[in-house]
Amino acid sequence: MTESRSTTRKSFRREGEDKRREDLIAATLECVAERGLAGATVREIALRADVTAGLIRYYFPAKDDLIGAAYRAVMNRMTVQASDALKSAADDPRDRLNAFVKANLGQPIMDPNNLSLWAGFIGMVHADPAMALAHRDGYLGFRDELEALIREALLAAGKPAEPIHTRRHAIAVNAIIDGLWLEGCLAGDIFAEGELAETGIAAIEAVLAISLNPEKGGAI
């Protein structure tokens, strides 16, 4: 008896919802990192995740939902990586700020893939209110964390730490970190190992007028 109408369907295993979402987000981030946002088509993502486009739609009703989730995931990942550096830092607040800065200006945070992801999303902030909101939340969260680290470092160095000054310092230090991160991601090959982290620490020490190495004493 001849086999009629070959309708062989690929065998599959079911996965839990969380795992599926995570895998789809990971596949999305890979696609964006390699080919930019435009290259992250539903088909490419599906191929990368070894599923079909229909499954993507099942978990993320519109492509924008997946893109938004991917952005939040990459921002969250960088935040966690920087926070992890705090966990293994010495107890002195200056060491902690030092470790935080160095984490943000070293691998795996300062990485061209992260830059591609970040820029792809950031480029949509002007046109997409949801992206604008996500970015604003992230920015303020990061800056608040930074301001707290700065306040503690100033106090540990015996310097005044009024909110009006720590706010301004946080804005400036955030700029130094972001700006050097950009330089490192975009032109990392022309800098020596650790050069940008050192440059960042030196600039921040100058701005705060303290040393971020407690053994050296309080203020510069």
Add this chain to the structure above:
Amino acid sequence: MTESRSTTRKSFRREGEDKRREDLIAATLECVAERGLAGATVREIALRADVTAGLIRYYFPAKDDLIGAAYRAVMNRMTVQASDALKSAADDPRDRLNAFVKANLGQPIMDPNNLSLWAGFIGMVHADPAMALAHRDGYLGFRDELEALIREALLAAGKPAEPIHTRRHAIAVNAIIDGLWLEGCLAGDIFAEGELAETGIAAIEAVLAISLNPEKGGAI
């Protein structure tokens, strides 16, 4: 006698090649600013420029050629705007650096449209060697200009200005400018008028350990 096969073709005027290219680039930049890179389709650009897609192809054989030209145009525009600020600055090098920084951290350079344009292009650096090259050239050009301004300002303040130090300062000052520019473009509504320019000047004064107001004297 009835009119047969209405083939009325829109009347047109010819333009010179340079004007055409400029107009197409301008239309492209408008589209990118409003809708991100993905929104700048050939049809949308043609509509914006009041021409047809065929004409775009006549002047730019591939869409990538137009996108690349648009990127170079926006970078060049920002560079010219910053340089213009130098022309009207006082002669003292500290005034000149001060004016350069303020120009980069104020309108029209620090503008959400510029951010959208920049991010859209930057997001492709990792995936597109031509974009990577264009960016590298722009970065080194900007940094060299900044380094020269810094060197002169240091000398005017009676401070040493060896290349190893001015290079490092240029990297840091570039970061401060870029970082604050990002903050201003992405969250400009939460900062007071001129606040980021002031923050930038203060941070750079701290990093260089000089004042950028010559009447205040040489060093801090």
Add this chain to the structure above:
DNA sequence: GCTCTAATTATGCAAGCGTATAAATACACA
């Protein structure tokens, strides 16, 4: 083992994309 249903595959749709090409015409020149 059987039933049910949520998860998954496979396929298709309509719209849009960059690019290709032919025809028309503005305009420079003789």
Add this chain to the structure above:
DNA sequence: TGTGTATTTATACGCTTGCATAATTAGAGC
């Protein structure tokens, strides 16, 4: 005025895109 051609419009092509939908089946529960 007539001619030639570079520029421009109009249209079409083949492919890709996000989304839609029907059919199938893994696996939980009884």
